[in-house]
Amino acid sequence: MIKFACNNPNIFVDMASKIQFASKIGMIAATVGSAVGLGNVWRFPAEVQANGGAAFLLVYVACVLLLGIPVMLSEFALGRAGQSDAVGAFGKVGAARPWKAVGGLAVLASYMILCFYMVVAGWTFEYLLQSISGGLLDPISGETGLHSHYAAKMDSFITDSVNPLVNTYMMILINIVVLIAGVRKGIERMSNVAMPLLFVILVLFAVVSLSLPGASAGLDYFLHPDFSKITPGVVVNALGQAFFSLSLGMGILITYAAYYPKDTRLVQTSVVVSLLDLLVAVMMGLIIFPAVTTFGLSGEGMQGATLVFVTLPEVFAQLPATQLWAILFFLLLTLAALTSTISIAEVTVAFISDKFKIGRVKSCLIVLLPLFALSTVCSLSMGPWSDVLVCGMNIFDLLDNVATNLMLPIGSIFLCVYMGWFAPKGMFKDQLTNFGTVRSRLYVPVLFVVRYIAPLLICVVLVSYFIR
Numbered sequence: 001m002i003k004f005a006c007n008n009p010n011i012f013v014d015m016a017s018k019i020q021f022a023s024k025i026g027m028i029a030a031t032v033g034s035a036v037g038l039g040n041v042w043r044f045p046a047e048v049q050a051n052g053g054a055a056f057l058l059v060y061v062a063c064v065l066l067l068g069i070p071v072m073l074s075e076f077a078l079g080r081a082g083q084s085d086a087v088g089a090f091g092k093v094g095a096a097r098p099w100k101a102v103g104g105l106a107v108l109a110s111y112m113i114l115c116f117y118m119v120v121a122g123w124t125f126e127y128l129l130q131s132i133s134g135g136l137l138d139p140i141s142g143e144t145g146l147h148s149h150y151a152a153k154m155d156s157f158i159t160d161s162v163n164p165l166v167n168t169y170m171m172i173l174i175n176i177v178v179l180i181a182g183v184r185k186g187i188e189r190m191s192n193v194a195m196p197l198l199f200v201i202l203v204l205f206a207v208v209s210l211s212l213p214g215a216s217a218g219l220d221y222f223l224h225p226d227f228s229k230i231t232p233g234v235v236v237n238a239l240g241q242a243f244f245s246l247s248l249g250m251g252i253l254i255t256y257a258a259y260y261p262k263d264t265r266l267v268q269t270s271v272v273v274s275l276l277d278l279l280v281a282v283m284m285g286l287i288i289f290p291a292v293t294t295f296g297l298s299g300e301g302m303q304g305a306t307l308v309f310v311t312l313p314e315v316f317a318q319l320p321a322t323q324l325w326a327i328l329f330f331l332l333l334t335l336a337a338l339t340s341t342i343s344i345a346e347v348t349v350a351f352i353s354d355k356f357k358i359g360r361v362k363s364c365l366i367v368l369l370p371l372f373a374l375s376t377v378c379s380l381s382m383g384p385w386s387d388v389l390v391c392g393m394n395i396f397d398l399l400d401n402v403a404t405n406l407m408l409p410i411g412s413i414f415l416c417v418y419m420g421w422f423a424p425k426g427m428f429k430d431q432l433t434n435f436g437t438v439r440s441r442l443y444v445p446v447l448f449v450v451r452y453i454a455p456l457l458i459c460v461v462l463v464s465y466f467i468r
């Protein structure tokens with residue numbers, strides 16, 4: 001048994017008993033797979049458009065580098081030192097009991113997110129299937145043109161009581177199969193296929209989009225900074241977007257880092273993961289802005305679901321080989337959503353199996369089977385149950401708001417406070433330097449951010465949510 005003293009000489013963590021990713025590439029693919037999701041594809045371009053183009057991009061990059069990476073490193077360090085799930089990691093490194101509640105909050109938040117994210121993943125899957133079958137183009141009653149066709153299509157699909165459910169269930173089943181197969185044979189293998197494929201599709205789209213007639217006007221729009229739009233509110237948005245996009249505060253990175261090989265350089269990994277996530281977001285900008293400018297579709301059409309389910313299909317309809325582009329795009333979107341749902345689900349799967357010492361198959365079923373009911377509620381809350389409101393929101397939006405806007409920032413603040421002030425002396429440094437075997441010049445600035453800057457700024461994000 002290989003034992004590593006984790007700073008505190010009384011605490012030994014058994015590094016050999018925990019399964020690890022088989023390769024560095026697989027480890028990066030899985031982590032990037034979690035980060036790259038709907039946040040990159042539909043949230044980022046909308047934020048850029050609303051908030052001053054490249055000016056927002058600059059603020060966003062600053063948030064990723066100055067805050068995202070240090071917070072990510074806190075999760076990595078805790079996860080690898082703890083060699084357990086998001087709750088167990090605190091216990092294993094010797095944290096006092098109340099800190100485990102921070103892990104508990106992350107597990108709860110991630111499960112709440114899973115309930116509605118699975119529904120959206122189902123939508124992407126339906127659009128993939130419809131693109132393959134050609135059904136996406138089938139006429140709809142009352143439509144008066146391309147835009148109204150796709151708008152009506154999305155509306156009738158999302159608010160339907162049966163169709164979205166079938167697709168959500170399909171995504172749950174795929175999650176069950178991948179997760180039961182395990183960390184190496186399931187998560188890692190799937191990510192090794194999905195991520196390269198996703199990048200190839202992205203590059204293809206970027207080439208096509210950049211050769212459209214409106215490309216230079218679109219790029220001008222995307223890359224021309226309008227600093228007058230940068231208000232404190234926009235900075236807060238950028239920070240929230242960075243946290244969501246990097247999958248921070250949900251216990252995912254704590255859980256995954258426990259599967260990282262012991263010689264993994266955490267600082268390097270956090271930089272690679274953040275930059276790849278950023279690259280995908282920027283590439284989406286390079287794809288979307290030239291396309292929507294060419295076809296005059298900006299404005300309302302840039303908003304979230306409308307962008308991907310209405311505006312982009314409208315773009316594809318005006319390109320030769322419409323069906324091919326639709327298939328490729330929804331394949332990209334489905335892969336991005338799938339790798340994210342897998343990572344969110346793994347947080348609770350790992351927690352249940354560590355906590356109750358039960359096998360993987362059982363814990364996967366315990367975590368994923370209830371989703372058939374819970375995601376059903378989320379899905380129906382967009383249609384037949386849309387008048388069931390709590391605090392003025394349907395169930396779907398309620399879960400989204402409470403988990404992403406409240407629980408995630410609160411969890412992240414406590415995580416930073418723990419890693420900055422309360423973690424056993426030397427643990428953070430040992431993890432960043434692999435017990436002194438690699439140099440890490442970033443340790444001091446990272447610790448400074450984690451101690452002082454990150455908790456403060458995340459508090460600002462949290463408070464601003466209430467006074468908006």
Ligand code: PHE
Pocket residue numbers: 034035036037038039040113244245246247250252340341343344
């Ligand atoms: N990071 C993902 C994205 O950008 C979102 C996500 C949220 C992933 C929660 C996992 C958990 O879409």
